[in-house]
Amino acid sequence: QVQLVESGGGVVQPGGSLRLSCAASGFSFNTYGMHWVRQAPGKGLEWVAFIHSDASNTYYGDSVRGRFTISRDNSNSTLYLQMNSLRPDDTAVYYCAKKEYNWDYLDYWGQGALVTVSS
Amino acid sequence: DIVMTQSPDSLAVSLGERATINCKSSQSILYSSSNRNCLAWYQQKPGQPPKLLISWASTRESGVPDRFSGSGSGTDFTLTISSLQAEDVAVYYCQQYYTTPPLTFGGGTKVEIK
Numbered sequence: 001q002v003q004l005v006e007s008g009g010g011v012v013q014p015g016g017s018l019r020l021s022c023a024a025s026g027f028s029f030n031t032y033g034m035h036w037v038r039q040a041p042g043k044g045l046e047w048v049a050f051i052h053s054d055a056s057n058t059y060y061g062d063s064v065r066g067r068f069t070i071s072r073d074n075s076n077s078t079l080y081l082q083m084n085s086l087r088p089d090d091t092a093v094y095y096c097a098k099k100e101y102n103w104d105y106l107d108y109w110g111q112g113a114l115v116t117v118s119s
Numbered sequence: 120d121i122v123m124t125q126s127p128d129s130l131a132v133s134l135g136e137r138a139t140i141n142c143k144s145s146q147s148i149l150y151s152s153s154n155r156n157c158l159a160w161y162q163q164k165p166g167q168p169p170k171l172l173i174s175w176a177s178t179r180e181s182g183v184p185d186r187f188s189g190s191g192s193g194t195d196f197t198l199t200i201s202s203l204q205a206e207d208v209a210v211y212y213c214q215q216y217y218t219t220p221p222l223t224f225g226g227g228t229k230v231e232i233k
Contacts, residue, residue, distance in 0.1 A: 045169065046224070095168055105171065
């Protein structure tokens with residue numbers, strides 16, 4: 001069965017950095033593009049970033065472009081999100097999610113990692 | 120970017136009654152090559168991640184009860200819960216995948232028991 005397990009969340013001061021990991025299992029990780037989606041407390045879903053299966057292309061939402069970097073290690077079936085210059089409005093639960101093979105709907109989600117940016 | 124607008128923001132429905140959630144896209148999300156609409160519906164229960172319910176506007180995922188149905192085409196879509204059960208209390212989101220990136224979601228509709 002598909003499993004996505006995020007780690008690396010925590011409390012960080014404004015301007016700080018944090019790296020999230022997402023360990024994948026139960027599917028051929030190197031075949032699928034992967035997304036990060038976040039959800040601020042009590043708010044809706046916001047798409048953050050996407051990476052192709054072979055890491056050839058990456059895309060970012062406007063609010064994180066230039067500060068966040070998505071990457072992957074296909075040999076270890078792990079997805080990453082490096083977050084720099086963090087701001088209080090980056091406070092959210094961050095989900096990694098697997099896309100369907102050809103289309104960008106998200107058929108499996110992790111449980112999420114909480115990132116709190118506060119002084 | 121395609122903007123997704125859901126209505127209502129919340130609704131309270133009696134057990135066994137019908138719940139209807141609307142989702143409107145700012146442009147058509149009908150993929151003409153296959154005549155299918157690039158719209159997904161997700162269910163998010165409290166404290167849980169979203170779960171994919173429906174893709175292609177009307178195709179239920181495996182294991183999703185048949186009381187959930189999706190309909191619509193072009194720019195206007197509906198998620199219907201035909202007979203609300205207690206376990207259906209959740210927030211429901213629509214998402215377009217016609218033009219990505221970015222993935223864009225509706226603002227969510229909270230379904231509660233009246």
